[in-house]
Amino acid sequence: MDPIQSLIKELAVKHGRKRESLLPVLQGVVEQERYLSEHSMIEIARELDLPAAEVYGTATFYSFLEHRKMGRFVIRICKTISCSMKGKNQVLLAIQDMLKISTGETTPDGRFSLVETNCLGLCHKAPAMLINEEVYTDLTPEKVRELLSEYMMK
Amino acid sequence: MTQKIQVNINGFPVDVKPGTTILEAASKVNVTIPTLCYHKDLCVAGNCRVCVVEVAGQKRLSAACATPCEDGMDILTNSLKVRNSRKHIIELLLSEHNADCTKCYKNGKCELQSLASEYKIMTQDFIELLPWKDYTIDMISPSIIKDDSKCIRCQRCVRTCAELQGVNALTVAYKGDKMKISTFFEKPMNDVVCTNCGQCVNRCPTGALVEKNYVEEVWDAISDPEKHVVVQTAPAVRVGLGEDLGFDPGSRVTGKMVSALKRLGFDSVMDTDFSADLTIMEEGTELLTRLKKALKDKDPDVKLPMATSCSPGWIKYIEHMYPEYLGNLSTCKSPQQMFGALVKTYYAKARNLDPSKIVSVSIMPCTAKKFEAARSEMHDSGYRDVDYVLTTRELSIMIKQAGIDFMNLADMEFDRLMGESTGAAVIFGVTGGVMEAALRTAYELVTGRPVPFENLNITPVRGMTGVKEASIKIENPLKEWKFLDGVELRCAIAHGLINAKTVMDAVKAGKASFHFLEVMACPGGCLGGGGQPIPTNAEIREKRAKAIYEEDAWKPIRKSHENPEVQKIYKDFLGEPLGEISHHLLHTKYTPRQRF
């Protein structure tokens, strides 16, 4: 049994094998692997006795359930209007400049992925972003450079 | 006695049962509300929004297919608000659609095209969205072409594949402007669990899902003076073909079909029903052999229940989903493939023809047959046994192209050698038919008497119920079959792959007590196949079934073993059922495939 299969078996034990268990199981795999590979989806289909196409169709609906390979740290920067108004573009440029990738890409060393996301509910402390599940607000280009340097040590 | 409620449709009062939708209520007063995502065979979706109507007192318009009537509802199906909205919806659909109709396979038969024509959409004010999208056209499958540029995302295909067939090869993926109908990881249909049954093709309103067509290839073969083109026609074709050529559903057009095929230029027009009778001989013998091994020899390795193997959609399904049960399938090829193997051997020899110059064509109600003909093992004749498979729809295309006045054709008869058939053969086209044909022969073989049913009509196996079970008690059999005395021969019949799943799960759980299983992948059996005329619904399939049983009733010979051409082929060529030549030409192997 490979690590993906054992992870999925654990998740199935924890959340059940019903249709309602699908989302928590998908989330569990993404939490550890950062994305859902073809292999993961097939194993989930097998474990939950669901058609593979159903698993794929459900997963691709949700923005956080990525099926393309993602880095260890997924940076999600808000692009909705309130953050836009408060300098999100400069912050985004600073990130792109520092990591040498554009939006939608992953660094070659597999550490960072950069995506834009919609309103994070932090409009009063804009601009805001998530790195995995951590929340960062009141961003400026300097702040974000400092932050990313810390992450580069991890 | 349920309380009835009253609603007003365009001012006309109509009484309906509570729970009736506005769409259903409207049809009662002869008001047709246009629809796209709605289909009688499937659950209500309510996503295309074409059927919106105005309900007095409501701010927004309501989808007629999804809104239940309430007492006193005042409904307008053609108010200005409704018409303007509907026009917008059609224009929106056209803006994300490859509307190059003159180059489309569904030209003239497309539901979106009909709507646009009805509403006289003569300008496109909205911006074309297709250039901004990257869509794929999947032409890899030998049976089905999926063209995403024509998809209107009504989800009929997804619902069909999930609810009717239980295969779930198609799904809805992504959201927003990226939402599309897809397979697992957008793989070609040929690379996923698609069984090629074509039920999705039958229900797609546009040209997004169509059969792979071989009309031009067949025209080329017919026009080639070097080639001898033989055609075989499946039982279900003769009760469906008429629908595309001006006849009502349930019309028997056998004689005209033969006549038309001759006029198209086929060198020999023969009948798949012949090889259906042959299949009964081989499969009947196989079943009795297995029963003997199980009940007389007490052989523990015998695989029972034995399942029929003439439906290639069913074959691919069991190969993917229940590969451990491949041994339960009869090793018999389908009638199409038996015929194909014999055309380039038995027929070629009898007519003194060079088999390499024979082109073997079949007309099928089926899209999966195209896949079957292309299976790597189907060349036991030494050549490809069946070169081209045309659906019923493709045949009607050829007939129209040739300018044949089909309605007024005189009836003609099939050519000899492989053109004679019995009533047992023609019922292969309806669910329960293979079972009935097999029982008529097997019972008589074992007891020496015909089946104990009036006029040989084994009614317990007939009908549109998803899973049927029936049994026949064997009493006073012939000496050779003494071990069957008192045995209740139990049968199960399933049609539509979702019912195949029910049966196979029962087999897996050890709860199956039957000996013989007939499965047809398509609802209704082959008469509802993926290659039959569109539209399809339960009513139409019932009519086709009735026509098939009529064909059976009027046949002079009703049992497969009494077919003189079948008796001849055993005498002159095959020897005996399950003999060496039969084994080589008429039996096959299966391939276990991935479930996911």
Add this chain to the structure above:
Amino acid sequence: MAESYHLLKRADFIFRNENDWEEILTKTIKRTPQDIINELISSELKGRGGAGFPTGLKWKITAEAKSAEKYVICNADEGEPGTFKDREILSRVPYKVLTAMAVCAHIIGSKKGIIYLRGEYHSLKEALEKSISEFEYYCKKIKLDFSVEVFMGSGAYICGEETALFESLEGHRGEPRNKPPYPTIKGYMDKPTVINNVETLAHTFTIFKYGSKKFYDLGVQFSRGTKLFSVSGDTPKPGIYELELGMSLQDFVNEFGDGDTKAVQVGGASGFLVPRKKFQETAIGYQGKLTGISLPTGGSMMIFNSSRSMFNVLDNYLEFFREESCGQCTPCRVGCQQLLIGIKAVKRGERPAQYLEKLLKLSETMQLTAKCGLGQSVANSFASIVENFREEMIY
């Protein structure tokens, strides 16, 4: 200005401490269900998520539905641009929400509560689950059979729509269902369900504690009580404020604007853009018979000053809808794309200015025919921005 308009009135009920939640819970469930329902109905509390359905009525219908299995769901899928109040409520006063859910369950006959928490709020999960386990412990003590589970979303704004939320909970794509049937009769797992916004539940706690009259006496006719407003944009005071309903937008801008306010987006991308000239006549509340315009709202207030381009604002909203639409129904899926691509074409001069009229008509059709609130609401911001700032769309 009519006398029914109020000057900005602050209140402090929601974030007042919740240390007495155990007492409130015990006390409230001793009352008859009918009594509690009547209290809620007389308070005239309306849903605070944006749809504004009377809460008392919702609980009543669900209580009357015949089923052994019923559910209470807290909609914490806060995703409307410019809204951030629910995050605050769940972080600071979760026990109010849990108490409200338990009371509701008690009334309607449910044993199970679910909090659907949007994926982006994952950092709240651990603390919330801790509160839940303490809460459940207390429920056991007072012999109340009620448990709560947190279900995480995964990045889909549309899952805030009630039936899409049920689909998501059931393990499917978050595609809204046909209504009728309504959640009160057929909701989660096709069972009678009360689904309420986080803030709505927090307000019921206030009503249980202080009585409906206290709530009713705040606000104005048809818009009783207070509401949390999420203020952001060109304002020196971004943040969450609890204010009485019924204030005029002019008073709001006077308090929160930066002196140069050009327009305010009320209710997020699904809401309305109000230009400066209409501040005076616009009151913030629910549809009613006030003079002037009255706007239903989830409380998102985004303030734009004169440096902002309304074209960029509209472009941003349409981009949002285009991505977040579930894609099921034609008017929303294709309509959002057409509106976005349409305004870009007009701006670039590829289409004449009159094309905006065609787009406005399209947005009307979307409002009339879309399957759910998302598609139906796009016209709100589209029409209000295009009609009030037409020059900015063209030049």
